Amino acid sequence: MMRQARVHRLATKAPDDVSALRQAIEAGHIDPRGIVAILGKTEGNGCVNDFTRAFAVSALRSALADHLEPESVSRIAYVMSGGTEGALSPHLVVLERGTAEPSSSPALAIGSAQTGDITPEAIGRLDQVEMVADGVRRAMADAGIANPADIHFVQIKCPLLTGERMAEADRRGASIATRDTLKSMGLSRGASALGVAVALGELSIEDIPEAAIGNRFDLFSARASTSAGVELLNHEIVVLGMSANWCGPLMIDHAVMADGIDIEPVRAALKRVGFVADGQLSEAERPRLAALLAKAEPSSSGSLRGARHTMLDDSDIAATRHARAFVGGVLASLVGTSEIFVSGGAEHQGPNGGGPVAIIAERKEGVFA
Structure with missing residues (x-):
């Protein structure tokens, strides 16, 4: 037997909504004993006072306490990222590991x-x-x-x-x-x-x-x-x-966006994991995309490819919230879904104004054979 990773993307209706996780466990699709981490996008502001993150963690811990001992609940990483500006869709990405035949x-x-x-x-x-x-x-x-x-x-x-x-x-x-x-x-x-x-x-x-x-x-x-x-x-x-x-069947690759509209490195990574990616992913291809994880950050120069942006000058909305919505829209237009994990604030994460992107996908025959 070998170790095998499993990734489950679950939609949520509110920060404390764990119904999809409960259903997946009850149906045997997720073994709670194998959960390593749960990443989540919650619909808060992503700032200091965003308690949707703690609310979500509390609900997840409570749900898993029905299946696991307290120490097992505590060993799981709960990475909640607040802020679903624009059309980013609140969801969970459950990372599980188990064993399987080679x-x-x-x-x-x-x-x-x-x-x-x-x-x-x-x-x-x-x-x-x-x-x-x-x-x-x-x-x-x-x-x-x-x-x-x-x-x-x-x-x-x-x-x-x-x-x-x-x-x-x-x-x-x-x-x-x-x-x-x-x-x-x-x-x-x-x-x-x-x-x-x-x-x-x-x-x-x-x-x-x-x-x-x-x-x-x-x-x-x-x-x-x-x-x-x-x-x-x-x-x-x-x-x-x-x-x-x-x-x-799962594989991962990554790309680095030089700025918020630098989509070609992401397209290249999609191709490396077997997607056509000449335009937006087709409806037939999208089920292979297990998760897309990304960072977003407004350039500290105040400009994007020579054009002025106002993300840093808005006293009402934090710049990271603007960046999440902007990069989220760019990436969603490429992969055809808004269930993507875009986290704001990319200090020292990729170049100034850009950020890393990771793609987890089901293997296509002939890729990494």
């Missing part, structure tokens, strides 16, 4: 790890970079992947600063990277992404001065996707790659 290989491999809790003063600093790098290495070991080149995407949920957490640091006389809670989200995402870059050999820790975090966007990982939330103090890490030690 079949097509190499195949999608999934690994996970969790770090210990981070102190408020370490958020957005090199201590966080090193903590995440260690966690990514452990997640790779969990997946049985030794070569960083075989990793196509690393999804991380990381913490942020709140007023209470800042006050706790103040009581101990510890200095923090920022007193702006919204800015702390970006610093945490950025430091976590740089931790991925270190673990995958894209950068060395010596390449990263602490002052570069949140400032030097020429330093980035091409395979990191990080999302910050108020609902945790540790880091939940999921690695997705290809391994000859795993079998099954």
Whole structure:
């Protein structure tokens, strides 16, 4: 027997809607004992006060508690990304692993790890970079992947600063990277992404001065996707790659968008996993697409291919919300579905104004044979 990855995309009607997950478990389509991670898009604002993320995690934990012991419920990574602006559709992506008779290989491999809790003063600093790098290495070991080149995407949920957490640091006389809670989200995402870059050999820790975090966007990982939330103090890490030690019909590839309309690298990745992708995916092809994961970020220059954008100047709507809607529309037009996981805030995740994209798909005959 070999390990096999399974991916289930489930629509949700509200942040606490776990009916599709319950039905899939009851029908035997999902074995809760094999769930490694659940990624979710929730219809909040994606900012510090987006409690739809914690609401969704609470509902998921409660549903799984009917089937698993408490420690098993806690080992699952719950990566909720708030914000379904535009036509992005709220949904869950359940990542499961089990065993099967040897079949097509190499195949999608999934690994996970969790770090210990981070102190408020370490958020957005090199201590966080090193903590995440260690966690990514452990997640790779969990997946049985030794070569960083075989990793196509690393999804991380990381913490942020709140007023209470800042006050706790103040009581101990510890200095923090920022007193702006919204800015702390970006610093945490950025430091976590740089931790991925270190673990995958894209950068060395010596390449990263602490002052570069949140400032030097020429330093980035091409395979990191990080999302910050108020609902945790540790880091939940999921690695997705290809391994000859795993079998099954699923495969993964990735692309890097240079900006929000750089669709050709994504089209090329779709072709590498066997889609025609000359235009929008056909209705016949779409069922093969198990999941599309992406990052979105407005360019800090204030322009896109020489044309001015106003995402950074809107005092009413956070720039990350504009970027999610914009990139979500671009990608949806290519794959023909709005059930895509687009996470805003791509600090050090791909080039400035762009971001990584991962495609998980069922293997087409003759592809990676």
